[in-house]
Amino acid sequence: MTEFKAFSKMKELMTNYYIEAKTTKEKPIAWITSGAPVEFLFAMDIIPIYPENYAAMCAASHQSVELMEAAEQAGFSQDICAYARTDFGADITQGGPAAGLPPPHFLLCSTNICKTVIKWYEVVARKYNVPLFIVDTPFLHEGLNKDLIDYTVTQFRDLEDFLSEFIGRPFDRDRFYEVLALSQEAAEHWRRMLYLGKTVPSPFNSLDSFIHLGPIVTLRGTKECVDYYKLLYEEVAERAEKKIGSIPEERYRVLWDNLPVWFKMRRLERFFEEKKCTLVVTTYANSWGGMSNYQVEEEGDPYELLAASYLDVYINWGFEERIKYLAQLMDEFCLTGFVMHSNRSCKPYSVGMYRLQEEVSKLTARPGVVIEADQNDPRIYSDAQVETRLEAFIESMDSI
Amino acid sequence: MVDDDFANGWRIVSKGELQVEDLVEGVTEFLFNPAPCCCIYNPENDRHPYLVDKVKGAEADGVLFWYIKFCEPDAFDRPQLMGRLKEEDIPSATIDVELSMTTFDAVKTRINAFCEILEG
Ligand code: SF4
Numbered sequence: 001m002t003e004f005k006a007f008s009k010m011k012e013l014m015t016n017y018y019i020e021a022k023t024t025k026e027k028p029i030a031w032i033t034s035g036a037p038v039e040f041l042f043a044m045d046i047i048p049i050y051p052e053n054y055a056a057m058c059a060a061s062h063q064s065v066e067l068m069e070a071a072e073q074a075g076f077s078q079d080i081c082a083y084a085r086t087d088f089g090a091d092i093t094q095g096g097p098a099a100g101l102p103p104p105h106f107l108l109c110s111t112n113i114c115k116t117v118i119k120w121y122e123v124v125a126r127k128y129n130v131p132l133f134i135v136d137t138p139f140l141h142e143g144l145n146k147d148l149i150d151y152t153v154t155q156f157r158d159l160e161d162f163l164s165e166f167i168g169r170p171f172d173r174d175r176f177y178e179v180l181a182l183s184q185e186a187a188e189h190w191r192r193m194l195y196l197g198k199t200v201p202s203p204f205n206s207l208d209s210f211i212h213l214g215p216i217v218t219l220r221g222t223k224e225c226v227d228y229y230k231l232l233y234e235e236v237a238e239r240a241e242k243k244i245g246s247i248p249e250e251r252y253r254v255l256w257d258n259l260p261v262w263f264k265m266r267r268l269e270r271f272f273e274e275k276k277c278t279l280v281v282t283t284y285a286n287s288w289g290g291m292s293n294y295q296v297e298e299e300g301d302p303y304e305l306l307a308a309s310y311l312d313v314y315i316n317w318g319f320e321e322r323i324k325y326l327a328q329l330m331d332e333f334c335l336t337g338f339v340m341h342s343n344r345s346c347k348p349y350s351v352g353m354y355r356l357q358e359e360v361s362k363l364t365a366r367p368g369v370v371i372e373a374d375q376n377d378p379r380i381y382s383d384a385q386v387e388t389r390l391e392a393f394i395e396s397m398d399s400i
Numbered sequence: 401m402v403d404d405d406f407a408n409g410w411r412i413v414s415k416g417e418l419q420v421e422d423l424v425e426g427v428t429e430f431l432f433n434p435a436p437c438c439c440i441y442n443p444e445n446d447r448h449p450y451l452v453d454k455v456k457g458a459e460a461d462g463v464l465f466w467y468i469k470f471c472e473p474d475a476f477d478r479p480q481l482m483g484r485l486k487e488e489d490i491p492s493a494t495i496d497v498e499l500s501m502t503t504f505d506a507v508k509t510r511i512n513a514f515c516e517i518l519e520g
Binding site for chain 1: 438441443448467469470471472473475476477478479480482494496
């Protein structure tokens with residue numbers, strides 16, 4: 001991992017966040033999906049808890065297997081998303097780095113990342129006997145349009161009513177606008193930081209961005225989050241200015257599509273460094289540079305802008321859009337190739353991947369590779385298989 | 401087999417006629433009102449009491465879950481549904497099936513074992 005001074009700040013932020021959530025007596029807790037409009041919760045002083053983030057932490061600290069086994073023991077099939085299984089296991093055993101998550105008072109789930117989360121949250125709602133609010137964000141088969149935005153805004157209004165009834169006071173719109181501005185500011189720092197990857201050599205690699213993703217997922221909408229990403233941006237910008245690369249020698253620059261393999265971060269980092277290959281940009285980390293990141297100065301209804309930003313997410317796009325975007329990133333970041341992680345857990349991210357690879361290769365005249373893996377389940381991962389494919393791919397690239 | 405809750409069995413039969421005068425209303429009713437399905441979230445039409453009532457109505461002794469790989473919605477529902485049946489003292493078992501499967505010996509063994517449990 002590239003050494004950033006901001007790293008210790010992030011650890012402190014994340015620790016404080018989990019401590020507050022685990023110890024609070026006054027604030028209600030809502031479990032929320034990573035792409036849900038969290039701004040509504042902060043406006044009402046509710047602590048959002050992200051089971052996906054916790055599952056990733058469990059895998060990164062090599063604790064996911066025992067947790068998934070506990071879930072499978074309870075009857076959950078190995079075919080369901082490993083994040084859900086990890087969290088079910090953590091819930092059953094109160095395991096993982098934070099010894100389980102604080103129980104929810106209600107759940108907020110948005111389908112812009114996948115439809116899996118509806119089922120996942122239904123299970124949680126039933127177990128804890130708490131309400132589940134779903135913000136249904138339709139898949140953008142053919143881009144964004146006004147009807148889809150209106151449909152989403154209507155649900156935002158319902159969400160406000162739900163929250164106001166649940167908490168027992170009117171929805172705090174002034175506070176909401178403040179939170180929106182904070183969210184937008186943090187997302188913009190994050191986006192600008194990620195775009196510093198355009199510098200050759202890249203001042204950071206994508207494994208760094210996966211690690212530094214925690215606060216933008218869990219704390220967007222807070223002042224701490226803004227301060228943190230400002231700090232990180234400045235540090236990375238300084239490296240970019242001085243042309244300090246994330247690895248000693250950068251000969252290849254590639255894109256990573258789909259989630260990280262959380263339990264193989266270190267090994268993959270060493271592997272890529274040895275091969276003089278930097279993972280420069282990822283569709284995954286980029287997603288949080290878009291959500292909540294609308295132009296505040298733009299004329300228009302903030303609800304509509306917010307709805308658009310939550311609908312317009314890579315994993316919620318149809319194929320044509322994905323192909324265009326991937327090709328665009330390949331050019332903008334001067335990449336020599338791309339890696340697609342066909343993730344057994346995440347069907348909506350992985351379906352059609354071989355076809356995408358073909359199309360993007362054709363369009364950019366640069367090689368791509370598909371590796372078969374999983375973000376959280378080491379039991380279906382093979383170092384030899386993945387690394388052999390990656391080696392062949394790296395050999396097939398023209399260096400910069 | 402005294403009754404079923406298959407997506408291509410009873411759930412289709414339960415759908416009735418599609419109202420065409422107001423198509424949007426009609427389709428919504430068509431989707432949300434019949435037998436509950438794991439693919440449609442509708443807490444007003446919950447699978448748990450529905451399945452218990454269905455078992456009782458059919459005077460079934462137990463329930464066999466037929467899980468077809470890789471149906472995630474069904475896989476999420478199943479453990480809690482089985483738990484609910486257990487609370488009602490209704491025995492249940494599950495069979496994993498793959499669409500590409502060619503030998504069914506394991507399935508037969510499992511069904512036999514379940515029948516033995518039912519015969520008690
Ligand atoms: S990993 Fe994929 S399937 Fe699992 S919760 Fe995230 S988006 Fe949904």
